[in-house]
Amino acid sequence: MTRNPAVDLLICGAGAAGLTLAIELARRNVSFRLLDKMDEPFRGSRGKGIQLRTQEIFEDLDIIDRVVVAGGVYPPQREYRDDGSYVESDVVEHASPTPAEPYRLPLLVPQFLTESVMRERLAELGHRVEYGCELVGVEQDQDCVTARIAAQAGDQTVHARYLVGADGGRSFVRAALGIGFPGKTLGVRAVVADVFLTGLERDAWHRFNEGSMERQLSLCPLAGTDLFQVQAPVALEGDVDLTAAGLAAMVAERTGRDDMRVHSVSWASAYTMNARLADRYRDGRVFLVGDAAHIHPPTGGQGLNTSVQDAYNLGWKLAAVSAGASDELLDSYEEERRPIAGDMLGLSTRLLDEMKRGELRRGREVQQLDIGYPESSLAMECPERSAGLLAGDRAPDAPIRRATGHSTRVFELFRGIHWTLLGYDVERDKVAPRAGLRIHTFGARGDVIDDGGHFRDAYAPQSGDWVLVRPDGYVGAIVASDRIESLERYFRIGGLALAN
Incomplete structure (x- = not known):
């Protein structure tokens, strides 16, 4: 039934x-x-x-x-030496x-x-x-x-x-x-806890005893809160005291300092890594x-x-x-x-x-910017490309202008639940309008303008190319104008019906 x-x-x-x-x-x-x-x-x-x-x-x-x-952004990492001195470094690479x-x-x-x-x-x-x-x-x-x-x-x-x-x-x-x-168990058990702690500056991610799985400890100020996150490896077996008193004792023992106080615990967990x-x-x-x-x-x-x-x-x-x-x-x-x-x-x-x-x-x-799906059954190139942006890649952003002269970005064209078809030096009427598809073209009588060359740099299009971008911001297909009919397979799989 x-x-x-x-x-x-x-x-x-x-x-x-x-x-x-x-x-x-x-x-x-x-x-x-x-x-x-x-x-x-x-x-x-x-x-x-x-x-x-x-x-x-x-x-x-x-x-x-x-x-x-x-x-907020990650604070610098402050690694303490045994004598109490420290060295600072960036946790992540900084780039513009x-x-x-x-x-x-x-x-x-x-x-x-x-x-x-x-x-x-x-x-x-x-x-x-x-x-x-x-x-x-x-x-x-x-x-x-x-x-x-x-x-x-x-x-x-x-x-x-x-x-x-x-x-x-x-x-x-x-x-x-x-x-x-x-999979496998990785032989590491750790504590992670959110605590209200005083006696420590909030301008750095404090790390003690780096390289020691018995005494390693990190105290990271949690942006947007007055809490610190405690992270520390612990013994594979046995109970772990996750109370404020228990975590305070761990902090004191591993830092060798008596000027910090753990006043309360908002959340805590001891877990084995797998x-x-x-x-x-x-x-x-x-x-x-x-x-x-x-x-x-x-x-x-x-x-x-x-x-x-x-x-x-x-x-x-x-x-x-x-x-x-x-x-x-x-x-x-x-x-x-x-x-x-x-x-x-x-x-x-x-x-x-x-x-x-x-x-x-x-x-x-x-950073996960280089993740893509080049081997996916949804990645299509007609003809096949050997360089530049490929089907399955993350679709890059680029500053552009609208035909009205207003500044915008390629990401603004993508925003929403639709598919996006970008044509470069193409005849727009080669593709019929469809529900769920937004079409934009560069070139003569195009509705978007690449006067800074940023779209050209990021997408490396040839004259006559069409780039189909999926709703999740990945390139689904790149096809030449004389192969435009190959997009019909994509439209069928994606449920992009012709508009009435």
Whole structure:
């Protein structure tokens, strides 16, 4: 018997991944419910680094200014020697914005503040998180997913077209589907805690005993709050005292100072570091995003960012299929995102080894600007290109002008839920208008002007080229005018119907 789903999407887990997905669906008018088994929002700072690619995504989601105001930039790193002297260095590479890369400094924003901004954006779009709702059963057939939910108001059974597990490293969804989660335990256990501490300046990230896994300690001021984040490796076995008194004793013992006071603990956790990757990201009508699909050490500040980008990749595809696009579009989610997570696990594990030696430095590799999908089935070039921007690459920004003379940016052309087709020295009427597609052209009678040459520098177009940019800001296709008919495959997969 065919069942009619009550909603298009059921999202289990309201962390950064679940909230990103919810925002993506809400702004596309896709019906969903966002559930979390906790009774209230997460209040810790576990994921505090916002990398450059994520900042670009937050611009598109219309929250970047609020995120910037909520936090700040990373302070310098102050490494103390045994005699009490210290040396300062930058935690991250400093670089100036460029026309193609407008964000060049990672942000330090406690996770609970980032997620608060995201919930505010979701509320603006008319939705909210349903707390105290725990997923306790999952079944699926060819028509829908049936989910059993335990809630204070009473148990529920919900039918949805799709279910997304954004429910963390101990994912119920992943376990219920029997999806393997292979990997390894990395032999490091650590404490992370948000504390109210006095006696220490807030102008630096204070690090003690670098290179010693027995006595290493870092105290990072959390921008936007009056808290410090404590990070410290601890013994693999045994209880850890996470009270204010216990953490105060650890700070005093590892710093050799008696002038600091831990007055209270806002949140604390002791955890063992693992590197694990789900065997698959999709099982029929069920998908995994974020920590439900991959877990890793926190070194390099990759986790929250990778989770946000998982959801950003999946969101527009689920919305397109819900609106009538081919289901094969959903197969590209695992195809594109699982290799990225595999690389991220390798990077964060390597950085963990550097941290153990007291040599941790973060370069461009953690910024996630170079992530792309060149091997994706959604990457198309006609004819094939050998240099410059390629299909699957992140679509760069560039300052340009509108035909009215007003300044704008390529990112402004992308902002929103649509696809974007950019033509360079082309005849605009070669492409018929379609719902969900914005067309802009450079050249004679074009509506945008590259008088600074920044678009040409970033995209390396040939005369007659068309560049199709996906809703998530990646280049889907680059085709010459005499091969323009090849875009029909893309339009069909993406559900871009001819306008009536």
